[in-house]
Amino acid sequence: MNTEEFWAIIESSRRVVNPERADGNSRRQAEELWKQLSRLSPEEIVEFGAHFQDKMDVAYHWDLWGAAYLVAGGCSDDGFTDFRSWLISMGRRVFEDAVSNAESLLRVVDSPGVEDVFFEEFRYVPARAYEALTGRDFPAHEGAGPTAPAGEEWSEQELAHRFPAFWARHQRE
Template structure:
């Protein structure tokens, strides 16, 4: 039996006897072969191996399949099929973040839950979560929000703006979309943050997929991003934007964002 030449192929096998029921899955995705074993089709121990070529990856998957068939495993349905698109939706994405916000008093505790939760999901759902994050995250890459971030944090660097936007996204869909339209709408959220003596940044959310993948498979971020690039067809790259403000023009900033400037212009929340 030979796996086809498609970029992403998968097979699921199962074995059942008097003592146990086991499911085993192998995915040959480009140059990465991922094996999952457990009692359910979409969960269990996961390990991955990378090859120099897709042909070597498919050959290795074939060898594993023949070995399992020889041990008595049987196909769950058809033997081989193209990898199915995840059913994970944008609504699911926002619901997961909403649930994460309830898991602990601190952002660190909430991050820990989020990583563990994503690590328990099928690999295709984990990657889709990360793809949705990238698509939504890019919406906030705009000049006026960058100006607001500078006023709030006192730092105009690219990294600080990214970490601020990640924090903003984690606050939920309503807060995020409102801030994109009107940055001053987040003042109540910032006030609540000040009461906890915390700052508006969430660096770890920007590579949450890699963190969850490492938790799930024990493999490093390089393997994850290779797999991500091979599975995800859309690439979300921040466009070039012309900033319509400058740090030196404090008068303009105070006029455009009077409430933010009054609260943070002279006393930013330093991160």
Template sequence: MTDEAFWQLIGRAVEQPGDRDERAEWVTEELTRLPVAGVVEFARRLAVVCGAADTWTMWAAARVVADGCSAEGFRSFQLWLLTLGRAVFERAVVDPDSLAEVAQVRALAARPMREWSDQDWPEWESLDFAAHEAHQEVTGEEFGLERLGLAVAASRPGADAWDIADEDEVAVRLPRLSALFADRHATA
């Protein structure tokens, strides 16, 4: 599966009716139509693409948008970023503060979190399991992708660690995003 084919599949998934879980099921079904190598390649590309967003500054951005974010929640946030499209995703990887310009993020900032529906939350956890379910369905092998080193795992940013809970540091590194969500922190 090429990079282009990966992003096309994600784009088509986002256009499907239903909620995120139903869209992930659609991805699973689409993957079962591929040869086993295609399913494995999708899982690898997903890991690589999400790995590009596995930075401390992106985790800080997730914390700003979602008002906190665990390691598991950060992985779900990275998967949600895919729903914003390739151009937005790639720009956010380079500059997480650019999320302040994204309509979906601005819409979240405009409403109190208590008013967010389940589908508003910036997460898409179920996508992480699509390739695993497809691989098992196609091969009949449980944990096949895990044996290939493609286990579902929480994000763990590596180098350049900084205190993403330090609001002053976050405001310096993510000024536009921090300003966009400043009202939430002022009323909390």
């Protein structure tokens, strides 16, 4: 599986998202991803999982954590993992734009149909599909991911300066 195929599956899983609804979209998207992965071979599911983890690693960046912190009014380590899972679930364009400029998410987080910016379940779908297909545990991802976020660490006092658009949104709430 290549990167294009990975993103095509993610994009296809989004087809069930209903912008007219503010609830249930995450569940429906996770179910759709499971259906799509269940049609693949075990090897392809493992490859999908590897691409997913690679994207999680790419998104392990202080700027994205700052955006998540301001959007949610705080963001723990676990919360940031779930935020990165959500970011991947939003598709290639949103993901790549956010990696380039975290404040690009300002136009996404309040979009119709976005019920939450934390999507823990989405990252578990490849393992669930693999285990259902094979009866075996999902193989661990090879290679160590980053041990710390990339980029420049921030403090709460710096958020207004580092992320002015998100800060303005945060202050309105």
